[in-house]
Amino acid sequence: MGQRMEGNLFSLAGIDGSGKSTQVHLVTQALRDEGLDVVSAKTELWATDTVFELARSLTGDPHDYHPHVPATLREFVVACDVATSYRRHIAPLLAAGRTVIWDRGPLCYRAYARAYEADPEWITPVHDMVPWPVRTFLLELDADTAWLRVLSRSEKPSQTDEAPEFLRSVRRAYLEIAQHAPVTVIDASASTTAVTDRIVAGILAVVTT
Ligand SMILES: Nc1ncnc2c1ncn2[C@@H]1O[C@H](COP(=O)(O)OP(=O)(O)OP(=O)(O)O)[C@@H](O)[C@H]1O
Numbered sequence: 701m702g703q704r705m706e707g708n709l710f711s712l713a714g715i716d717g718s719g720k721s722t723q724v725h726l727v728t729q730a731l732r733d734e735g736l737d738v739v740s741a742k743t744e745l746w747a748t749d750t751v752f753e754l755a756r757s758l759t760g761d762p763h764d765y766h767p768h769v770p771a772t773l774r775e776f777v778v779a780c781d782v783a784t785s786y787r788r789h790i791a792p793l794l795a796a797g798r799t800v801i802w803d804r805g806p807l808c809y810r811a812y813a814r815a816y817e818a819d820p821e822w823i824t825p826v827h828d829m830v831p832w833p834v835r836t837f838l839l840e841l842d843a844d845t846a847w848l849r850v851l852s853r854s855e856k857p858s859q860t861d862e863a864p865e866f867l868r869s870v871r872r873a874y875l876e877i878a879q880h881a882p883v884t885v886i887d888a889s890a891s892t893t894a895v896t897d898r899i900v901a902g903i904l905a906v907v908t909t
């Protein structure tokens with residue numbers, strides 16, 4: 701995007717059920733306890749909501765969108781939402797010098813697009829409008845454990861787009877892309893406290909140097 705970031709952007713990535721939302725909350729709190737000015741951010745999927753509504757009209761289920769809505773069209777809309785969310789919401793926080801913890805982030809959207817085999821010719825230029833966070837923490841978890849967590853979570857019911865076979869494809873894509881990006885892989889099968897401690901240590905190492 702060209703503009704210099706004043707603050708620090710971190711993102712938490714991982715397949716559904718890997719613990720992103722849990723950790724965004726715990727890490728933000730832990731860093732505030734250390735005296736840091738930290739804020740969390742979640743992508744606003746405004747236009748993507750309309751894609752989910754389209755899927756509902758086609759299949760009766762907003763999350764049964766694949767392959768009923770072609771992957772390239774769908775992931776293009778997601779990528780545009782991500783770029784808009786970044787520009788309108790996250791970039792101003794960084795310009796004000798805040799430390800931002802993003803629930804998801806570029807690694808997630810690139811992994812989904814790859815897993816769904818969306819055409820990169822259309823998607824990549826939009827993904828490239830969003831800078832990579834200074835560090836992304838990939839919460840690495842096998843698909844079966846993640847699926848069990850999705851089934852047992854109280855926050856929201858499991859969705860069609862969280863089936864284990866798809867979680868496996870996204871996990872593969874995450875690990876491939878992570879090899880060429882500023883990503884720290886974290887063992888997400890550990891206790892929530894152990895995961896929080898590792899992420900907090902990784903963030904403090906960046907912001908205190
Ligand atoms: N380290 C952990 N060990 C065991 N259970 C966990 C751990 N971290 C999170 N959980 C539980 O797993 C479930 C999924 O966690 P969470 O919602 O944070 O994942 P997520 O990656 O944000 O998922 P989604 O992308 O689907 O929103 C929740 O019920 C949460 O309490």
Ligand SMILES: Cc1cn([C@H]2C[C@H](O)[C@@H](COP(=O)(O)O)O2)c(=O)[nH]c1=O
Nearest residue numbers: 763775778804808809810812813859861
């Ligand atoms: C990353 C990504 C996500 N989606 C879908 C998957 C879920 O239904 C929502 C995201 O919800 P969450 O609260 O962030 O878990 O969007 C997608 O279609 N394409 C993507 O790249």
